[in-house]
Amino acid sequence: MTLWLIEKHGLSRVHMWVDRHYTQIGREIAGVTVMTSPRHPARLTEAAHEAFLALGYTIEDTRADTYGHQFCDGHHSRHEVIQAYARIEDALKLWRSQ
Numbered sequence: 001m002t003l004w005l006i007e008k009h010g011l012s013r014v015h016m017w018v019d020r021h022y023t024q025i026g027r028e029i030a031g032v033t034v035m036t037s038p039r040h041p042a043r044l045t046e047a048a049h050e051a052f053l054a055l056g057y058t059i060e061d062t063r064a065d066t067y068g069h070q071f072c073d074g075h076h077s078r079h080e081v082i083q084a085y086a087r088i089e090d091a092l093k094l095w096r097s098q
Contacts, residue, residue, distance in 0.1 A: 001032075001048055003076060003084040009044065011036060016048060019066040030061040051088050054095035 005014045019030040032052060034044035052059060076084075 001051060001084075001088065003081045004051065004088040005034060005044055005048060007081060007085045008047070014044070017068045019061070019068050021062060021064050021066055023064075027055075027057045029057055029059055030066045031059060050095075051092060054091040055088065056091075 002014050002016050005011065005016070013036075015035045017033045017035070019032070020028070021030050024030065029052065032045060032048045034041070034048050036044065049059065
């Protein structure tokens with residue numbers, strides 16, 4: 001997701017946090033927040049939210065305790081970037097057409 005956001009929006013780097021409730025597993029998450037330096041534009045968070053839904057994730061925040069994940073360490077080949085971008089773009093096209 002981070003690689004897709006960087007490519008899609010022409011950014012040099014992005015930090016994304018995915019929150020989960022302790023009871024959530026698999027493709028269940030509580031929320032996602034995208035942060036860039038020095039601020040986190042809502043449009044990037046909205047784009048990530050939509051992309052997670054397109055990839056089959058369920059997003060439900062029950063307001064119980066959560067823990068955060070930072071997924072991307074930024075060390076990826078150009079090939080991995082292209083694969084990630086294509087995967088998410090394809091999922092979004094399919095999801096939007098339904």
